[in-house]
Amino acid sequence: MGAVASQVWPLLLFTGVLTGAALLWMIRSGDAVPAAMAWMLLAKPALLGLLVPFALHESAHVLVLRRIPTVTHIALERTGWRTSVVPAGTMTGRQTALVALAGPLVCVAVGAVLWLTSFDRALSWWYLAHLAFLLPVFGDGRALWFGSRQRLTHTPDAS
């Protein structure tokens, strides 16, 4: 969670400043509309749409990795704005694919529940969008499609 928060801090700062300004405005003027808009358009998507799903995504990779006995060490590596889960040890192609699938699919599952229950359909898209990480342009997608052909040199990322 901390790693994810540190990746998206400019957005969080922007969100915090605007939400704070809207709250101040509400206290001074009694007008709650800007505060409600800041929550709906900024604070809620930033927290529930970005931070939470990415933390969930990363955690799912780590949870699956922990169940593989030949993975000896799991590190979080931060490069720029991305965080990657970097396992050490060996994995079969099937295990690599499973680890890669776990992150995006757990988010898609939550998104599907949010959508199907009509709990929050706008929010559900932030979770469903994680399916895109299975495209080969992303680390997870590459690990899924090509993982069986290589050893543990490239890792599923959690960005």
Ligand SMILES: [Zn+2]
């Ligand atoms: Zn991932």
